[in-house]
Amino acid sequence: MRVILYFKVISFTIFINLGFVHIIKPLAHTKIEYIMDGKRLYVGNLTYSVNEANLRELFGAYGEVESVKVIEQKGFAFVEMTTVEQAEAAMGALNETDYEGRTLRIDEARPMQPRGDFGGNRNRGSGGFNRRY
Numbered sequence: 686m687r688v689i690l691y692f693k694v695i696s697f698t699i700f701i702n703l704g705f706v707h708i709i710k711p712l713a714h715t716k717i718e719y720i721m722d723g724k725r726l727y728v729g730n731l732t733y734s735v736n737e738a739n740l741r742e743l744f745g746a747y748g749e750v751e752s753v754k755v756i757e758q759k760g761f762a763f764v765e766m767t768t769v770e771q772a773e774a775a776m777g778a779l780n781e782t783d784y785e786g787r788t789l790r791i792d793e794a795r796p797m798q799p800r801g802d803f804g805g806n807r808n809r810g811s812g813g814f815n816r817r818y
Contacts, residue, residue: 722793724751724772729761729790740764743784747775763794 737753748771755762766772780791
């Protein structure tokens with residue numbers, strides 16, 4: 686699946702972190718082509734009652750579902766399809782459709798970013814209280 690984004694760029698450069706990005710024309714009207722390269726999908730705007738079985742059934746119509754991970758009480762999930770083509774088909778068919786009274790938001794899942802260190806020196810960033818110089 687190819688998603689084509691159009692931007693009007695005036696005297697500055699845009700850097701986009703979307704995976705594979707190909708700029709066709711620099712400046713003026715810039716055409717950016719995004720090619721999906723993963724088979725794992727982010728599924729957002731879910732009701733809290735949605736479970737793994739519901740999503741397996743919904744996405745199963747577009748191919749074999751490898752795994753489903755529902756993030757409880759957050760309203761989103763990750764669905765992994767067997768192939769990129771199946772993931773593209775599911776995303777194209779289900780994105781911005783109504784499911785259980787809510788509009789689904791489906792996109793290619795991004796890799797997990799490393800979290801900051803929560804241990805160590807607790808005096809940094811204390812908001813001004815007990816500040817040491």
